[in-house]
Structures are given as C-alpha cells and as structure tokens.
Amino acid sequence: MTATDLHRMTGAYALHALPDGERDAFERHLAGCEACAQETDELVATAVRLGLAVSVTPPAALRERVLRRITTVRQEQPGGPAESRRGRTGLRARRLSRWTLAACLAAAAALGGTTVWQHERAEDALSRARQAExxxxxxxxxxAAPDARTRAAALAGGATGTVVVSRSRDKAVFLVSGMTSPPGGKVYQLWFDDDGAMRSAGLMDPARADQAVLMRGAVDTASGMGITIEPSGGSKRPTSAPVALMDFPS
Structure with a gap:
C-alpha cells in the first residue's frame, strides 16, 4: 500500500467502509498527516449532516393509531381461514372443555392490565424518541452553524475523535469513531477544560463505538475538552487521569 493510496482513503474511512487492516493503516497515517485529518474531519461532519437531513419524523397520529390497534387486532386462528370455517360447524364448540373456557376468561381479564402495560411502554418509547429527536x-x-469550527485527533486504541464548536450557539459536539468499550461498570465522561479546571459535559454511550454526543452545558470560556473513565452514572469531578485531551479550534 502506497502513500498515495492512503491519501485516497479519507472518504471510505469517514463512512466506516474500510476493512480492518486498511483502517488500521490509515489511522496510523492519519496521526501524522494534517491534510488527511482535516479532510476526514470535514467528511465525517458532512456524513452526519446528510444522515440527519434524510431522517423522518413519524406523523403525530401514529401513536394513537398504534394504541387503538393494540386492543382491537385479533390474533389469526391456527390453520388460517379454512380452519376457522371448519370451526364454525359446532363440533369444536362441543369439544371445548371448561378448562379452555376458564383460560379464555382469564386471558380476557388480564387484557386490561396488558393494555395498560403496552400503553406505558409506548409512552416511554415516545418520550425517548422525542428526547433523541x-x-x-x-x-x-x-x-451546520456558519461559525462551526472542527478539530480532529487520534485517540487511544485507534479511535478518532472530532470536536465541533459553534461560539455563536455556545455549544460543542463530540464525534468519535472506533472507541473501545470502557471496563465493566464504567463509562466515558466528557469534560470542558476551563483553564485546567474540569467541568462535566455529559456521558458517552458505553455500548457504541461510533457516536455523536452533544456536550452538555455552555462552551463559555473553555479552551478544550477531556475524556475520563468514571463509574456508571458519572462523577462530579474526574476520578481518573484523562484518556484524551483536545484543544478547541480557534
């Protein structure tokens, strides 16, 4: 693999389309090539924008339709329509034991509780969807902010991190690719670096190697960010040495 080949891999890397061997080689190249780092950073941000642009918000009436159908849709009889027609002859009705009738009555009595449980599950899912949206x-x-500025860096374990800062919005987003899972019971926590004083900026999802995280809180006067490994649920102050430190773009 030549240096020219590596320079051409920025797009495939941004879309996670490189096989393991080529990805490892490109990440080693990325650590020492500023031009490729900048191009990769821009392509990753573009890919995120394109993904968000084609996302679809479900219609508001969908929830009500689903909840209504939960209580009205009946399960198909075993054997399909032909079996149902044979069942109407009366022979099956005569064979229906009192134990089967009791089971049917119990199922009918439980339907109210099941519907409430399904409704609560639907409400929880809807709340999570709205929050994610x-x-x-x-x-x-x-x-997409006009003043958005980005900076990329190679992280431990072969991961690549990119921070995007908008001073007009006073917000920052951290995008990471190839992040290794934290130890059991631990989580990666993000921090704003206020001249050496660390201020919590939220938690990463420990189950995802690739993610975009909206850093919680205002950028304010922060000059950079850090990542530490903390107990599940996070900490008020860092309890471990940073696994990564990045300066914010000027």
Missing part, C-alpha cells in the same frame, strides 16, 4: 436537531444545528 431534540438532541439530533441541536447537533445538526451546531454542525
């Missing part, structure tokens, strides 16, 4: 919209706004 708000976060996605804010991330998109920061990435």
């Amino acid at each position: 708000r976060g996605t919209e804010e991330i998109a706004a920061i990435l």
